[in-house]
Amino acid sequence: MVPAAGASAAALPSAAPVLPAATDPPSPSSSGGAVRDLTPSLQRQIDAAVQHVMKQADVPGVNVGIWTPDKGQYVKSFGVADRSSGKKMSSDLYLRIGSETKTFTVTALLELVDQGKIGLDDTIGTYIHGVPNGDKITLRQLAGMRSGLFNYSQDEGFFKAFTSDPRRPFTPQELLHYSFKHPVLFQPGKKFYYCNTNLILLGLVVEKISGRQLRDYIHDTVLQPAGLDHTVFPQGAEFPSPHAQGYTDQTANGKVATTADWNPSWGWAAGAMISRLQDLRVWARTVATGRLPDGKRLISAATQKQRLTTPPTTIPGAGYGLGIFNVQGWIGHNGSLPGYESLTIYLPSARTTLVVMLNTDINYKKTTEPSTLFGDAITKIISPDHVFNLPAEPAAR
Template sequence: SETKTFTVTALLQLVDEGKVGLDDPIDDYVRGVPNGEKITLRHLAEMRSGLFPYTADPDFVHDLLSAPKRPFNPWEVLSYGYRHPNTFAPGATFQYSNSNLVLLGLVVEKVTGKRLADVIHEKVVRPAGLRHTFLPEGAEFPEPHAQGYTDQTLTGAVANATDWNPSWAWAAGGMISDLQDLRRWAPVLATGKLLSAETQAQRLKVLPTGFPGTDYGLGILRTNGWIGHNGSLPGYETVTVYLPSQKATLVLILNTDSLVDGQEPSTLVARAVTSVVTPDNVYAGGITPRDKS
């Protein structure tokens, strides 16, 4: 889900260039979205669209876990969510939904005429000085890498998910990076280095999520002073956050997403670390749900 920070940065750069407006309806760019004439790009980026999350659709979960190495395309995954009615009126409340970010990825492609992977590389990754960060086309995974383990399987048994295809997450969670790149990315993201001051201020205008201590802006979270995002998909979890008051960066990469007493392992580790190094700013937790994020 840290991919969301890259996708939304690419979108906000288009805002700075005057090519899109945050309050444009998604209908202006992508047809067929339920209630698309009333859902804006801002609603999508701040997780307040009301679109049903495709990852919560039982058929999607079954299809993914039955053949986790199969490819998915953006229109295919969106169709799982479109089977369900919208969950609330646009802007009414917060609901984490990968459907929102897949749509924003399609907006970036429509406006630029380029593949999202190329836009992110040219406009975000390279200017940020990142060398080992990219959005894969399929299941490619540069060596060396850790093996990832998950209990998100049809039987609930632990499985090795290292070679599962992340294409189902695409603009919402498909990117690959490493520790040093994420360490560099955290302050770039939190300080708005790649955006205008006005647009960064819009990004950091956070709203309540219902998760204690954690609010959400435009593809970014704020948790007890820390700014950034967490991520989770079968086999792996990450946290990449920056604390402006201390100029401190925290990056965690774990090779399991199996819950511990109902909590994500990355949240537990981040809390443990920050309770020692920044006791006045203890990481409260991310906002990714247990279904695929």
């Protein structure tokens, strides 16, 4: 989420990368979304593909979960959670999920829409003063990455502040300051541009309208109803145990560092959250359908339809709705924060979930996020008609 100065948006602490889609996601009944049976033979192919990506991208450890109602499941851990101790990776470990946080923040926002307390076409200036073009930018454009605001995590001053002390806290107001000193990049709605600034503003809107801290509101209205007992929005650098150590090269000198004790507050509403494999399994379907595990709606059908509607983008086969993307029919989000990456996606046409969590964000050949490599390699095997094939150039984390 925090790109190195002058680097691509995904360079440094990336709260989460994303590459959006241009078409509405298929309905659960649509054809052509078949997922292959998770037979022992197919699972061995997945094993080999995961191990190949690990070697290719020098990934210390990874958890992979695939769940499909009629064709079996696959839950395995590979490699190590900590290179110094040799502790094995395991599915009960907590990891930081970076920009997957965006799906929770936008869900909280959409709940307020359903309650009639805000409107998606309200301007941000109605709630937050001092935003460039605040009288024109709508909440919908912020959630859909079409605001035109500068991404604070690409600001050189922010990069220097973060890398000089990655354990320091940042306030939302400090983050906005890094963005607002730059001119707007384009007029609202004119194009897609992945920008963490958008989510900081939406987090502040949720706080203002709910009268509560964002972390508390998300806990009570999103996490608890969904039964996500192992998903956390930290106040600062706290990290539940057991957790994996993280490895990054997003440092001032470019050397690899360990990151478990780094403070993710710079990501806040765009990328600070923590979770585990089984919780993300539940969340994948919940966020893609708007329904809780018991079948009740978390988001109304009308609002969920708006969430999944993706205006055209320039990225073939991919689109971005309201805090969520669609890549070749797979709906969800990825996340990247120094030391950690994740991918949580759901294929409605096959009611299949894929979750990948790993303890590095070091790009392969400096261009491709390892979570994307895993998503591509695994979906080529399990859903060859729906391959998670984001372009090589990573999106703004």
